[in-house]
Amino acid sequence: MAEIREITDLSAPELQVYTGLTHAQLRSRRQPGQGLFIAESEKVIACALAAGCRPVSFLMERRQAEGLSPQVLEGWGDVPVYTAERDVLAGLTGYALTRGYLCAMHRPVLPAAADLCRASRRVAVLEHITDASNVGAIFRSAAALGMDAVLVTPSCCDPLYRRAVRVSMGTVFQIPWAWLEGEFAPWPGSGVARLRELGFKTVAMALDDRAVSIDDPVLAGEEKLAVVLGSEGDGLSAETIAACDYTARIPMFHGVDSLNVAAAGAVIFWQLRSGAQEK
Incomplete structure (x- = not known):
């Protein structure tokens, strides 16, 4: 009792x-x-x-x-x-x-980021996303829409912050995740390089004239892909965009330039999920 x-x-x-x-x-x-x-x-x-x-x-x-x-x-x-x-x-x-x-x-013991990468084909990388609700919503979408793991830079909101946990509807305990520290720091320099060593191509989600559409078959055809999402206001840093293998964006209509990062993440995860190119 x-x-x-x-x-x-x-x-x-x-x-x-x-x-x-x-x-x-x-x-x-x-x-x-x-x-x-x-x-x-x-x-x-x-x-x-x-x-x-x-x-x-x-x-x-x-x-x-x-x-x-x-x-x-x-x-x-x-x-x-x-x-x-x-x-x-x-x-x-x-x-x-x-x-x-x-x-x-x-707090649970988290897996090492490198171990997650070795066991994954699709990972979401969160860079400097500080809003707890957005972090929680991204975790929920990542878990539901085909990501294998989430990697979080130290400048992000703690995924175990009360509001982030609640908005995630508990998926923060269901999808594996890790901090990008140690051999992945500093981010993006060492982090992107380490992802590349582990077999990943990286795609920066950014509003850039050189960006390809997320439905470009080259992206879906990558065996291992890390999807990098940036902060709510400024987006990804110029250094991160330059370090990544690809830059991509969601096609927009009616003059809308972008979506909230959590909403964008859901669209991107579904489009680039593991096995999507085989459907």
Whole structure:
């Protein structure tokens, strides 16, 4: 049975994980066994648990605790479940809980980027994408539309930031991903070179007169392809575009020059997914 604890003291040390960890702190705590992240909503929490993430505690509305899903807490009966009324929890966390559930979890051990590349044909590379919602949406599209893995530059929003995790609908735990650090740093110089050593051609998604269309058969015909997406405002750096093997863009109509990076990612992933050239 889950140990349900009614919240009576909002300053209790055990609740500090829900109130005292800022976005910057979450991004800086990347060492396995040390860092934590917050999963929000029953579906997302279930995805994280299924992927092997270990819970520290749960926080939820009283009415949710009374109807706890056995699947969510199976095997975690010794993990405390803190509960209170909705308005009390909103005052504690600073935001209304999505569907009444939060869970503090240990950060998972991530695979090495090189290992992911060796096992993949199509990877998405995120460069300096700082909006959490966009990062979460890109992960969801990458998982659903044929990418094998996601590689993230250190300047991006942490994919395990609460909002990014929620918008991803838990797919951040389903598609393999890694930070582009170590032998892939600095990006883009060493990173693009290392991708090339691992057999990848790279395609920079950018508004450039020299860009080919994403439906160019040359792109779909590449055995291993890394799709590089840039920041919401400025897009990819000139250095990254110059370093990549191809530059490509989505054909546009009605005078529209571009799509939001998350929407663009979905279109690109579907067009360039593994095996697309064989369809």
